[in-house]
Amino acid sequence: MAPEEGPQENIFKSLLFAFKNKQWVLVVSGMFIGCIPAFVCGGATIYFTKYLMHLNDLWTTVFISIGIVAAILGNLTTNTLTKYICKVKLYIYVGFITAAISILIYFIDPRNIETIFALNTLRGYIGAITVPIFWSFIGDADDFGAWKFKRRMSGVYASGNLFALKVSLAIAGTITATILSLTHYVPDAPQQTPETLNAIMLLITVIPAAGSIITSLLFLFFYKLDTRMMNEIQTDLKANHYPA
16 A cells, blocks of 8 residues: 555654654754754854954955855756765765865965855855755655655655754854853954954854764764665655565
């Protein structure tokens, strides 16, 4: 019998059942762990450009806008790349590469504006390659659940990931504000303390690097739904074959 969308029931019971799908749990965990540092970095960028790069408002806008354009181009590259390499491997490789770029930025003098512009643009482009891949993992986890448990829970899985995304955004804002407060950040002050400047640098380099490394390691060691596995699952689902 083909798997069906889970019956209407108490949301908590549905959620408990969803947690049986360990691959989906991993996807949610990856989103939560990976998005917090990414959002921290995004939120701290304006402080970085203002107090370390000493850019005016116009050039700060240019800096951020170029990063956005690079990210869009990165998104558009994903489909082409996944035709030649397993998307799980690509996700892992990109995570390590973006982490390396983030760490490299840490060692570059922020006043070396051209280099920082180039590295930040490269990081935005390469890092964005993972975004379409990550969202496709939700569908793969749903197919895995249908194959493993003969029950689809597309709505629950998607809602769970969106919830993790929103919570990570809130936590990221809290982390940024707390760290700046602890290092005695003074809004619009012409000169910040060395502790504040170092904290800002960590927020846009080391912290996002740590997030990329942790999520890459999670998927490297625990995520099983690679191209070969998904091809088998899709074939079984079409033929109504399920594991015993």
